[in-house]
Amino acid sequence: MKMEKRKLFHRLVSVEEGLEVLEEEQLLNPLGIEEVNLQKALYRVLADDIYAPIDYPPFDRSEVDGYAVNIKSVENADELNPAVLKIAGKVRIGEFPKIEVDEKNAVEIDTGAMIPRGTSGIVMEEYTKRKENEYVEVYRSVYTGENISFAGSDIAKGELLFSRGRVLDHIDIGILSSMGINKVKVYIEPKIAILSTGNELVPPGSDLSIGKIYDVNAYMIYSLLKAHGIESDMFGIVQDKEDILEERIRELLKSYDIIITSGGTSAGIDDVVYRVFDRVGEVLIHGFKLKPGKPTVLARSGRKLLIGLPGFPFSSLANSLLILLPALFKIRGTEYRAKTKKASIAVSFRKDIGRRWLVPVLLNSIDKKIYAIPFSTSSGSIMMVARADGIALLSENKDVIEEGSEVDVVVFNSFEDKEGIIMGSHDLMLPDILKESRLEAKLSYIPVGSYLGLELVKRGFIDIAPIHLFDENTGTYNAPFLNKDPVLKSSALLVRGYSRKLVLAFREGTNLRGLEDVLESGLRFANRNKGSGTRMYVDYLLKRISAEKGVDFKKITRELKGYEYNLPSHNSVAAAISQGRADAGVCIEHAARIYGLRYIPLTEEHYDFAVNRKSLEKNAVKTFIDYLEFNKIKKIAERYFGYIADSNAGKVICC
Amino acid sequence: MKMEKRKLFHRLVSVEEGLEVLEEEQLLNPLGIEEVNLQKALYRVLADDIYAPIDYPPFDRSEVDGYAVNIKSVENADELNPAVLKIAGKVRIGEFPKIEVDEKNAVEIDTGAMIPRGTSGIVMEEYTKRKENEYVEVYRSVYTGENISFAGSDIAKGELLFSRGRVLDHIDIGILSSMGINKVKVYIEPKIAILSTGNELVPPGSDLSIGKIYDVNAYMIYSLLKAHGIESDMFGIVQDKEDILEERIRELLKSYDIIITSGGTSAGIDDVVYRVFDRVGEVLIHGFKLKPGKPTVLARSGRKLLIGLPGFPFSSLANSLLILLPALFKIRGTEYRAKTKKASIAVSFRKDIGRRWLVPVLLNSIDKKIYAIPFSTSSGSIMMVARADGIALLSENKDVIEEGSEVDVVVFNSFEDKEGIIMGSHDLMLPDILKESRLEAKLSYIPVGSYLGLELVKRGFIDIAPIHLFDENTGTYNAPFLNKDPVLKSSALLVRGYSRKLVLAFREGTNLRGLEDVLESGLRFANRNKGSGTRMYVDYLLKRISAEKGVDFKKITRELKGYEYNLPSHNSVAAAISQGRADAGVCIEHAARIYGLRYIPLTEEHYDFAVNRKSLEKNAVKTFIDYLEFNKIKKIAERYFGYIADSNAGKVICC
Structure with missing residues (x-):
């Protein structure tokens, strides 16, 4: 079993194979369950199915300010022949009504108040006129159930509201609140440490000497996770030296569940991440059938997951979307669903067989058909990627993607909001x-x-x-x-x-x-x-x-x-x-x-x-x-x- | 001037008019500028245009591990006739190369390292073989510029990166980081207090006696804002009593820029929000041409904005999307852009003239045309709204929306990810x-x-x-x-x-x-x-x-x-x-x-x-x-x- 896995990292694997290996190794299991207050529950993942403990609304309530009536008492009422009803009392919001409506009376009622027994409809205040404070004239008829919101009409006591694995959004939180639930059982979030490796890296805010480059990935991955509701801690840049990196990672493993590095993963002589991961644990995957993004490393150290992303920004971003987020979401107890679209590729594209190419594209909807317009860019790019609408995934088994053929696109900009595309020569102005x-x-x-x-x-x-x-x-x-x-x-x-x-x-x-x-x-x-x-x-x-x-x-x-x-x-x-x-x-x-x-x-x-x-x-x-x-x-x-x-x-x- | 505005709240206004009044009153101006660290910049709004201070990459760098060559030296090289070049040295990543490439030599180079003078292409390591550590055999030719990422090819020094008003996402933060920028000038976020009013309300987590209802809006609006990157503080439920509410709001106005209430805004006898807003400041708008959502109140107290949302959840959510978020985004220095789609309404719909109706819909794409399938629900609903794909905005000037006519839909669920629709009888199981x-x-x-x-x-x-x-x-x-x-x-x-x-x-x-x-x-x-x-x-x-x-x-x-x-x-x-x-x-x-x-x-x-x-x-x-x-x-x-x-x-x- 162990031998078989050892073999794996000598060949490149697909994204799906890589995630499967992590699953088999039980590295994607949730880390436990905790209870959090509703105020802290946004984007947390439910660890339990939740059934409605009560009806919502919990009782029949009026949707308007007006008078609760028996509809028979206002049949045929209009401007010329108003129904005149005795006001039997008033139900205020929050009160239990003790009065009963019959065919001769009406009960004043506020929006949201519980309807009295005998009510079959509510007439809105604007169709009524009070007379001598004891009677009310009603100028229209009311159909049965009009302006009443019935108990359980929105949520029925006993029905399934949310299942385990749901990522809670703001409306879900409103629903839980309506049910009186102020604490929910959610999966424990993993503690994640992010660091960048590379002797060429300097942190933004410091001086840049020639040959050096500012670190992009630490801030970008930190913010990418945050945008998905995932907290992490940034530990800056670690030198590309085996001993230093090893010490740092061993230290972080004491308090973190997941270590994400970027840089230092390629086959180059200075590649240290692979060797350090192998020292502190066991490398499971060393290389994906992807371009860019081939050198991503996956490893374990006991129950903890180590992910080494490539250093070039586009590679690291693409692999974050394809590998990192799906893995993290599993650990958080749910599924990552990238927004994808099918599109026809606008120009044919040559590639090598054996790797899935990731190509930034603009999307354009022409005569109700969606086209992906690819543009080639360096794996070191970041701006060109930011300007794209998404990344097309070009099949690893093909060497030519024919013009017009269908491709899957991971979409990250909402191209539908755009009106047009400018592509051509570069200009500053x-x-x-x-x-x-x-x-x-x-x-x-x-x-x-x-x-x-x-x-x-x-x-x-x-x-x-x-x-x-x-x-x-x-x-x-x-x-x-x-x-x-x-x-x-x-x-x-x-x-x-x-x-x-x-x-x-x-x-x-x-x-x-x-x-x-x-x-x-x-x-x-x-x-x-x-x-x-x-x-x-x-x-x-x-x-x-x-x-x-x-x-x-x-x-x-x-x-x-x-x-x-x-x-x-x-x-x-x-x-x-x-x-x-x-x-x-x-x-x-x-x-x-x-x-x-x-x-x-x-x-x-x-x-x-x-x-x-x-x-x-x-x-x-x-x-x-x-x-x-x-x-x-x-x-x-x-x-x-x-x-x-x-x-x-x-x-x-x-x- | 003041008189004219006083008039306004006696008639209902459209959403657009309401926001215009706030703008005229200068209540939507940003509150100032501050500088934040990049790590805190996600979803913050840029207060300055940012031009690229450097090129990215800042120098010509190798995209692969291999050898920097003059392309003339490897012309016609193949497996049978490799070019043999003397290894002149090595450029490590982060170093400034002092060696020069000529037509007889090659320089070993790491991914990301700066190319030496004289380099016109990089041959990948896998197409080479070292000989006696002094020479390298090259098995293929290289085209000019191959495997080089040139200075400024991704970002050109001096070009506009982002303009004022941009909401920063994770890729933007990566781009700023690549530019060496670790602090950005952003608009100051408003301090927002949220409270619910209503004698019928009890907070979730406590017992519910008959006639009472759990508060939905406080948690929902708090989470809605948070989902848009906006922080706020929740102050629970305040009794529907003028003095108590007034005292609470006066207290909050000392430390908050914006007060959001929900409930207590209708024309009912117990309506206190309007009167309290008028006591602590000046009511600008009391009522919108919306259904649901008519009783939303907008007021000012000095430079501070008071927003009174209706108490029923669907009303309060819909008005948050149409009025609250656009106002808050303006104050944050940017525009709120709800995701909208045009759709054909699947069944005709009768409404009254003079109000824009907000109707939850499911969206279905049939033969490449998008249909909105409306379903009526109470303004007190929350679950039915959660299950919708969006809210159709039905024109205030029409009383019948004919089947097949085009409507604008504010979309909040990604209907494209769904495969089908079940509509019919209710069942628990x-x-x-x-x-x-x-x-x-x-x-x-x-x-x-x-x-x-x-x-x-x-x-x-x-x-x-x-x-x-x-x-x-x-x-x-x-x-x-x-x-x-x-x-x-x-x-x-x-x-x-x-x-x-x-x-x-x-x-x-x-x-x-x-x-x-x-x-x-x-x-x-x-x-x-x-x-x-x-x-x-x-x-x-x-x-x-x-x-x-x-x-x-x-x-x-x-x-x-x-x-x-x-x-x-x-x-x-x-x-x-x-x-x-x-x-x-x-x-x-x-x-x-x-x-x-x-x-x-x-x-x-x-x-x-x-x-x-x-x-x-x-x-x-x-x-x-x-x-x-x-x-x-x-x-x-x-x-x-x-x-x-x-x-x-x-x-x-x-x-």
């Missing part, structure tokens, strides 16, 4: 425009590059693609790319945005007058990714140099050190120069400035918006385009270096 | 069957009576209607009602359920041998509602008496005191007898027993299930029918008095 136009909650914006954005607009999956594509032939931006594609042209138009100054950036101490100087000085160039407008512009410059010098273009690209680089953004160019990985590069002025680089101006690139024609009906899209207006953009542009408002902003410039 | 068959989360069950249930099955809006309808002509239950309706028969079949013993119940001290004795003794009878199976059975008995005695049936019904009653359930019959509002009645044995009544047996009524034929494909419906099996039902039936399992249980008995 765009989030600011969305903020100022109050469209942040209505339009999702994911930077995926101009080309993919255009393709998605062309195929109708998204609403707006911001682009800045340079056309070598005309020396202009954007419009030619619509003009040369009839399908795109018929499904989209181009709205003018704004311009950004492109510069050649370099560190203080370097002196450059142009790209030619980079070539000649043998400096390393930080080139942008293929397909980006900036790279196209760099090629255009290099071709001019090639023509002027009569040197083959290919030869020039071979000679330019770093030409083969593939940096995805303006900031990555500026960072590479600033941090010494390269010496020069082309980026927008703002990136050069915030990295304290020197630069010379090159050109102004146009950042415009390809808009799906069908989306022009959407309010959010209309509002967005309306907001692209010289004066408004000018004001926002002042916050950024080298951004230029255009008098044509918001106008259709093609086609 | 049914929730137990759903629990044992593990269908509680998959099938919604709302008791609305046999007739409405059948109608909804017939029209395809629900899956199962439990019924117990007595047919006078045949003296049998249920099947005749399908047989005589061809449309119903074609859309539904009848599945046998179980039987319940009907008894004639009375108090200790009364002696009855049958319904005839009730008639003759002049005792008061607690009759069931029209259309209920039990009332039909009572009529059947009375007709037999009428035939035996040769007395007109009409005459008999006039002579039987309480014949005109309309009690909606077995428990309401038993409660009326037990509490002295009536002396005898027909109910199931279980109800008589739990109310400690004496009884004589009458018959066994059949409780069966009309099942939508289309629903037979649904897993949950299949599971439910499979569970209706003699041995299983027998075991559950043992928990209840007078429930009888049937050997035909689960079989199709018609048609």
Whole structure:
């Protein structure tokens, strides 16, 4: 038995297998039962079935202020022929009525008060008039049972209210309160300790030296658990050293039921979590058939559970949703039910067989069908994941997920509240425009590059693609790319945005007058990714140099050190120069400035918006385009270096 | 100005007008700004826009364990022709790399470590083999940028991360952490006091004397706020006496920003909240165009807000969602966005003009269209509301909401996770069957009576209607009602359920041998509602008496005191007898027993299930029918008095 399990961690397992192993090892059993006051019961898990001890309401009560009557006494009563009844008395709320209603009298009654014997209906005060304080005139008839809320009509004494395992919400607590129950038996919550490992980690709030990175997971997992009603304690960052980590974990095991670590779990030489878990207990699972998230470690130490999550934020978040929360919810005595949706994948996706891929997606409901639009991102991402609507789970047994095929999506943003999707080129100012136009909650914006954005607009999956594509032939931006594609042209138009100054950036101490100087000085160039407008512009410059010098273009690209680089953004160019990985590069002025680089101006690139024609009906899209207006953009542009408002902003410039 | 506002509370206002008045009075302004640690920031509201202070990742880092290379050096490498590179050193995670990559060497690198200058790609460890510790063989080529996560690719330094007013979730906290931010400026949370008023109220946990009722609202509103991340303090029940309530509120106003009361707000003589609010401050709104929820009071005392909610639970919950939460969220510096959905109303609905009706509904997605199935309930209900998927808002300007017309629904249960709907006759044991068959989360069950249930099955809006309808002509239950309706028969079949013993119940001290004795003794009878199976059975008995005695049936019904009653359930019959509002009645044995009544047996009524034929494909419906099996039902039936399992249980008995 033990041998068999020892084997397990030498191969990767599926999420389901991993949780099954924990269940077999009895590590997911609840930790006991305690009684808590109702005030502390929100999100706690019931340890008992609860049957209604009383009826609710507990007696027949009036739903209005008025008069309790026998309905026969007001038959046919109306404005002209009111029924006149003697007032036999009054029932106040909270009292037991001692008077009886008959066919000649009426009893005054307050909302919520118990109806007297003989009452078959209540006439509302507004249909009555008191006469001489002894009689009441009634101006309408009453149907049987009118304005009475009967005993047990809402909750019947003896019926099952809630079963064991229920997570109590605020209405449940109201129901328990209505039953007179002020203490409930719930499962004991596990005591959970969270720590991060990694020599590269520094806690937020302290200084960041180069090569180091701020810890994300501790705060994120702590808050994720809290958002699910689960308390935990954060123990910060522990150095990636076996002895130190072991000592820390042994100490925590004295008072905690579950230890969650993140980082230090991969196959790398510095991986210590696996070895420490094996020292303080027994590793059960070392690796999942997931991407990202492969290196998650599950271990036991006696009856206690150790979970080692990967260090990269997206990996750690995804594994928290797929493995950590389901395990914790079981221990808490219930089931974790992630919100999932079936969706058709908008573009086909290539992957390797043998692992379930977790891909962030936006969801879009088009003609009542839900599409998942995947975008690739690093397992180290956090912002791109935050902007997603969910994570698509791509089957481990397939290497191609065909366009249109159905995938399961774990949903964490309510895409239904959104009105549209912007995907395309990255821009710093765009989030600011969305903020100022109050469209942040209505339009999702994911930077995926101009080309993919255009393709998605062309195929109708998204609403707006911001682009800045340079056309070598005309020396202009954007419009030619619509003009040369009839399908795109018929499904989209181009709205003018704004311009950004492109510069050649370099560190203080370097002196450059142009790209030619980079070539000649043998400096390393930080080139942008293929397909980006900036790279196209760099090629255009290099071709001019090639023509002027009569040197083959290919030869020039071979000679330019770093030409083969593939940096995805303006900031990555500026960072590479600033941090010494390269010496020069082309980026927008703002990136050069915030990295304290020197630069010379090159050109102004146009950042415009390809808009799906069908989306022009959407309010959010209309509002967005309306907001692209010289004066408004000018004001926002002042916050950024080298951004230029255009008098044509918001106008259709093609086609 | 003041005069104008004084007028307002003499007429009812819409929710929107009410909130506008609070806004004009500057009562919804945030209370100030404070700085909190990230660990305390979940669900707090940002008081500042936050721009990224650094790139994330802050440098180009490796996403894998492997070797940093210049991609040119591994061009065309494969299993047969590996590239052999000298190992120039190693970059550990957290270090600044001092080595440079060229076309002849490779640098060992850990996941998360910073890439050295000259690197254009990382080859994963698994595609390499070390040779003599000085060289590495590389078995595949690498594309430019492969396995590198570039500086700023996830978050670009200088970009807007979050705007003022954002409610921080766990991923946001991860993002702030990644930026090195450990303290955030957030709006100060208001200090909120909650109290209940009403002489009829007793706190849960204490004894309930007749006429009294347990307080629901204090715990429910406290928990509702907590579920939205809002803390408050509960101050229990205050007597409905002006002086006492005034003193209490004046005291609370010293330390709280917002006082929420529930109860004591209607037009009743005992209504004190309005008068007390007017004494300690100024009443701004006294009454909303809502049903339920009309008597909500809004008042100010200096800069402080007083909200008086109605006492009935459904009213108080609905007004919390529509008025309280939007007001509180504004004060917290953000917007409350209730989850709403458009849905087609399944049956037409009559209402009065001038008030917006709030009606609990179940939601069902049929052929990709969402239908709202309304069910009427008392404003004093809580369980019926808990079982709903949401509350439909029916326009104040219409008196008929036509079938199929679109309504807005405030959704609070995720109906998408459910598989089916059971609506029909009430039964105590049914929730137990759903629990044992593990269908509680998959099938919604709302008791609305046999007739409405059948109608909804017939029209395809629900899956199962439990019924117990007595047919006078045949003296049998249920099947005749399908047989005589061809449309119903074609859309539904009848599945046998179980039987319940009907008894004639009375108090200790009364002696009855049958319904005839009730008639003759002049005792008061607690009759069931029209259309209920039990009332039909009572009529059947009375007709037999009428035939035996040769007395007109009409005459008999006039002579039987309480014949005109309309009690909606077995428990309401038993409660009326037990509490002295009536002396005898027909109910199931279980109800008589739990109310400690004496009884004589009458018959066994059949409780069966009309099942939508289309629903037979649904897993949950299949599971439910499979569970209706003699041995299983027998075991559950043992928990209840007078429930009888049937050997035909689960079989199709018609048609």
